[in-house]
Amino acid sequence: MTFKEFNFKEQLQKSIDDAGFKEPSPIQQEAIPIVLSGKDMVGQAHTGTGKTAAFGLPVINMMKGQKGVEAVVIVPTRELAMQVSDELFRFGKNLNFNTATVYGGQSYSMQLRNIDRSSIIVATPGRFLDLLRGGKINIKPSYVILDEADEMLDMGFLDDIKEIFTFMPDDRQTLLFSATMPQAIKNLAKTILKEPEFVTLTKKDVTNSKIKQTFYVVDERERDDALIRLYDFKNPTKSIIFCRTKKEVDRLSTFLVSQGFMAKGLHGDMEQRQREEVIRAFKSSKLEILIATDVAARGLDVNDVSHVFNYHLPFDPESYVHRIGRTGRAGKEGVAVSIVTPHEFRMLQKIEKNIGTKLESKIVPNIDSVKEK
Known part of the structure; x- marks a missing residue:
């Protein structure tokens, strides 16, 4: 199937061609016709499956181009807000649709000016609710989309979201996307959607089969050593190293820089400007290693990440799926490497059960084989 078969408006099809999209991904193939039919929808899909285009393209196609905001997308983090906003702007630019990004930590007046000029708002819940409450x-x-609803739930935004919907018109079309479907999300869907259609990507689509997943068993004190050795042995072009805590990110980035690597950390305590600089440097390959916490890397979309390293396994299987989904994007192959101590075997088994595949166990290469490589 190709995008041409959806019979989008000519200017939108041009944006799709310009972006180099040929064939829709599984979520796009299923979701786009439902959205075009005007029905509410719940889509279960992870980041990196092409969700933004799955809702963005049909919504932009249906927008009338009148003055005022026609579509609102609500996302959990500023990084994701900026990214979704960029993508929607790219799709809508030939139809003269502007997008406004709304998140905390930025001046109100600037955001309000942008909203005045825009047809689409991409917002984080807190700041968006502020603007609505304050009148x-x-x-x-006409269109309201909740993206990564389970993330927003984990971050404590459930009440904010419910309140946001009290400001939204009744005759809207509502779309909800979530990687997992806990009871609270099902309940939320019942209250804000009208007779929705459900689209679920099956287990086999959860982790990309093009990602080679391996793990290496070490003692706790050998983690840094093992990481450097694996890094030298695998020689990635661009990679993300995941840590559990901000403190660990800071320590590890200092350590790697002292070893001569082009590395920088990314976590929630950094100022917005710093974070944007780091992400830009990573995207433009000025940085070869990004060291990040799970929260900081939510929705980070960089196409040519060759390797993902788990310095520690995450606390839950969903985060593992999310982490390794940063590599092997856009049909490329990727490698996911986890450093594991015997204490973490239970977590490892939980992850394997959740993703329905076994990770391959390997031995950390010795110094001689690294030198040879």
């Missing part, structure tokens, strides 16, 4: 914006969007 600073009065909008009647």
